[in-house]
Amino acid sequence: xxxxxxxGGSAESFAIAREVSALEGVRLTTSFAGRTQRRRAIKGxxxxxxxxxxxxxxxxxxxxxxxxxxxxTHPFAARMKANAHACAQRLDLPLFALAxxxxxxxxxxxxxxxxxxxxxxxxLPKSSKxxxxxxxxxxIAPFAKRHDLRLVIRLIEEVTPFPHPNHExxxxxxxFALEAEQALFARYGFGALVCKNSGGDFARAKLLAAxxxxxxxxxxxxxxxxxxxVYTSVASLVEQVSALCRAEGQERACVP
Ligand code: NAP
Numbered sequence: 001x002x003x004x005x006x007x008g009g010s011a012e013s014f015a016i017a018r019e020v021s022a023l024e025g026v027r028l029t030t031s032f033a034g035r036t037q038r039r040r041a042i043k044g045x046x047x048x049x050x051x052x053x054x055x056x057x058x059x060x061x062x063x064x065x066x067x068x069x070x071x072x073t074h075p076f077a078a079r080m081k082a083n084a085h086a087c088a089q090r091l092d093l094p095l096f097a098l099a100x101x102x103x104x105x106x107x108x109x110x111x112x113x114x115x116x117x118x119x120x121x122x123x124l125p126k127s128s129k130x131x132x133x134x135x136x137x138x139x140i141a142p143f144a145k146r147h148d149l150r151l152v153i154r155l156i157e158e159v160t161p162f163p164h165p166n167h168e169x170x171x172x173x174x175x176f177a178l179e180a181e182q183a184l185f186a187r188y189g190f191g192a193l194v195c196k197n198s199g200g201d202f203a204r205a206k207l208l209a210a211x212x213x214x215x216x217x218x219x220x221x222x223x224x225x226x227x228x229x230v231y232t233s234v235a236s237l238v239e240q241v242s243a244l245c246r247a248e249g250q251e252r253a254c255v256p
Contacts, residue, residue: 002245005061006030006070007084008042011202012098012234013072017043019238020070025249026241029064033080037157054086061091068244070237071097076136076196078223085226094244096237099230100199102222103207110216113197118142120194120218124149129191132184134206135220136196143194152188175202181209196220 004020006013008030021028021044028044031051051057060066071084081097088095105111114120117135121142124131130150133140137159143151144163151167158171185206193210195203197219210217231237 001025001027002067002248003027003029003065004068004070004241005064005066006044007073007080008032008046009073009077009080010075010098010100011200012100014040014042015234016070016072016098016238019234020044020241023242023245026245029066033077051083054083054090057083057087058090061087061093066093067248068094068096068241070241071095072237075100075102075198075222075225076220078225082226085228095228096241097225097228097230098234098237099225099232101232102197102199103204103219105219106211108211108214109207110210110214111219112216113219113221115221116142117194117220120220121146124192124194124218127191130188131192131194132188132190132206134193134195134203139196139220152190176205178205178208181205182212185209185213185215190215192216192218194218194220197222 002025004026006016006028009032013030017028017030020026030042030044030046032039032046032048033050034048051060069084069088071081073080084095114123117139124146126148130152133143133151133153137155140153140162147165151164152170153162153167154170154172156171156173158169162169193206193215195206195217207217231240
């Protein structure tokens with residue numbers, strides 16, 4: 001059996017697991033950081049929790065007989081991507097990395113691209129209208145000091161109290177339909193949206209709602225991914241994984 005370790009976290013990692021675990025002669029384990037309490041079920045085996053840096057990941061791969069890596073982390077999971085890349089190099093393992101294309105501004109969009117959530121919090125103008133933060137709980141801390149803003153923070157899970165005097169937390173999990181996003185924007189009358197450039201369709205509707213309702217967007221740029229080939233779709237990644245497995249299968253069949 002060819003044992004793949006998928007570093008999961010992105011929405012696509014579930015589709016990849018479905019496809020790869022169905023391949024003949026393949027065993028798949030998907031790893032999650034464990035930040036989400038209520039995770040969807042995934043095909044194949046799963047393990048949860050940090051590895052302990054690159055060295056920990058290497059030790060895990062050696063101990064568990066991993067033959068190949070799939071990087072299906074979220075586009076903002078820069079450290080984990082770097083660790084997977086370094087591990088593949090050190091152990092000379094094949095690495096299949098998914099890189100979902102980023103969103104690009106279109107006609108009617110009012111985007112300001114920012115390098116970090118700190119920069120977003122620093123430059124967001126004072127406004128009487130509420131601001132929608134749709135960027136994950138790891139990025140919201142810099143907004144705690146913006147007492148001059150009313151914050152509406154959308155998260156997939158409730159967080160421990162957020163130290164801000166005028167905020168509301170909306171617990172909701174995507175994907176969100178455009179109609180629902182527009183209704184949300186209209187109900188609150190948002191003055192700005194702050195989000196990450198995650199790309200993909202899963203979380204795109206908020207951008208369309210912002211465009212239609214002329215709401216300015218502060219868009220967090222992605223961290224630079226490690227150098228190396230990437231696949232921009234699940235289908236192209238799975239095709240290459242499958243090709244490798246077929247080649248490995250034939251090679252084994254030829255050994256007398
Ligand atoms: P990160 O900064 O790349 O990861 C930090 C550490 O968490 C890694 O070094 C690793 O610890 C551990 N880790 C991350 N993903 C893991 C996985 N799949 N399996 C095992 N360990 C994992 O990424 P992050 O802290 O998760 O998130 C950074 C940004 O990405 C945030 O903006 C977050 O909202 C966004 N994001 C991440 C995920 C995700 O599933 N990771 C999903 C959605 C959004 P060790 O080095 O100790 O092994």
